[in-house]
Amino acid sequence: MLKSDKSYTTLFLANEQQIIVSKTLKEVEKKFQYPDFFRVHNSYLINLTHVKQYLKGLGGELIMTNGHSASISRNKKSTLFEKLYLDN
Numbered sequence: 001m002l003k004s005d006k007s008y009t010t011l012f013l014a015n016e017q018q019i020i021v022s023k024t025l026k027e028v029e030k031k032f033q034y035p036d037f038f039r040v041h042n043s044y045l046i047n048l049t050h051v052k053q054y055l056k057g058l059g060g061e062l063i064m065t066n067g068h069s070a071s072i073s074r075n076k077k078s079t080l081f082e083k084l085y086l087d088n
Contacts, residue, residue: 001064002028002045012068014050040080044070048083 001012004025011019011028021028029037029045039045046062053063060072072080081087 001047001050001066001068001070002032003070004043012064012066014066016066038076038080038083040076041071041073046070051084054084054086 002025003010003012007022007024009021009023009025009028011021013019025043025045029039032045036048037045038048040062041059046064050065051062052065055061055063055069059074059077062070062072064070
């Protein structure tokens with residue numbers, strides 16, 4: 001999972017390591033143009049293969065295999081569900 005914090009991006013790895021880079025998520029996202037990566041929110045880019053659980057809510061929230069969570073924007077929710085083969 002990648003999380004934006006203004007002009008910095010934190011990469012949360014499966015082995016619990018974190019890498020902080022001094023680039024915006026938009027800049028970093030260009031390097032992650034693979035089918036398994038999806039921008040679920042302005043602040044989050046996730047690896048779909050590491051989604052553990054979906055929690056309902058206004059947009060919803062994803063729990064990743066490393067225990068971190070990512071918010072889902074309402075306008076990305078239906079596309080995310082298609083990619084995860086979930087029903088709305």
